[in-house]
C-alpha cells in the first residue's frame with residue numbers, strides 16, 4: 276500500500292469526527308508559551324490551538340515537554356511567559372477565584388491513574404464532586420459515582436473496590452471515571468494506554484473515542500502509542516525543538532520534512548500501526564452483496 280492510497284481516505288475519516296457545528300471553536304489557545312526550569316527552557320514561544328470536539332494526540336520525544344504543557348494548561352505549572360486561554364479565559368493571568376468556572380469544565384487522567392489508594396473507586400470519583408459541589412448529599416454522590424463507573428466499562432461491583440484490588444486496565448478506567456465526574460467538556464489524558472497489553476490498550480482507545488463522540492468531548496491526549504494515534508486521533512501535535520513544530524492529520528504530517536516526524540511516522544512501528552489500522556478499517560467495511 277502506498278502512502279497515497281490511504282492519504283485522502285484518512286484525511287476524510289479524520290475530519291469526519293469533528294462535528295461541523297463546532298467549526299472555529301477552540302477551547303484551548305496557547306500563544307508564545309515559555310516554560311523554564313532554571314536555565315533550561317522546555318518551551319520557547321510555543322503556540323497551539325485545540326479544536327472543539329477533536330481528539331488531539333500530543334507526541335514528541337521523551338523530555339520534550341508534553342507533560343509540562345498539559346500541567347501548564349491545567350494550572351499546575353505557572354509559565355514564565357505567554358498566554359493560555361481555556362474556554363476563552365486567560366488562565367495564566369487569572370486569580371484563583373476567576374478560574375473556578377473553568378476548572379470544573381475539564382477532567383484529567385494522570386499517568387498511571389493517580390488514584391487515592393486508601394479510597395474506594397466510588398470515593399475516588401466523588402473527590403472532585405465534593406470539591407466543587409460540597410452541598411451534594413451522600414446518596415446523590417453514590418449514584419453519580421456508580422453511573423461513572425459503569426460509563427467507563429467497569430462492572431458495578433468495582434465501585435466498592437480499592438485500587439490495589441484492580442488490574443492495570445481497570446485502574447485506568449477508574450481514573451477515567453474520576454476524570455469524568457464533573458461532566459467535563461475537556462478531557463486531558465496523559466499516556467492512557469501506557470502499561471496496558473495491546474488488547475487492553477485497543478479497548479481503552481475505543482472507549483475514549485466512544486465517550487468523546489457521545490459526550491461531545493474535546494480530548495488532549497499525550498501518547499507514545501502509535502496505534503492510538505492511528506485509531507482515534509483526529510489530529511496530532513508534534514513537540515520538538517521546544518515548540519509545537521507541526522499539527523495536523525497523520526497524512527498531513529507525513530508531508531512535512533522535519534526529520535523527527537519522518538523518522539517517527541515512517542519508522543517500522545508506525546508502518547505496522549498504519550497497516551493494522553487499514554486492515555481494521557477494511558474489516559469494518561460492509562462486503563458488497565453481503566446480507
Ligand SMILES: Nc1ncnc2c1ncn2[C@@H]1O[C@H](COP(=O)(O)OP(=O)(O)OP(=O)(O)O)[C@@H](O)[C@H]1O
Pocket residue numbers: 312317335336337338339340341342343344
Ligand atoms: N518540576 C520540574 N523541575 C525541573 N525540571 C522539570 C520539572 N518538570 C519537568 N522538568 C523537565 O522538563 C522537561 C520536560 O518534561 P516532561 O515531563 O514534560 O517531558 P515529556 O515530554 O512529558 O516526557 P516523557 O515522554 O518522557 O513523559 C524534562 O527535561 C524534565 O526533566
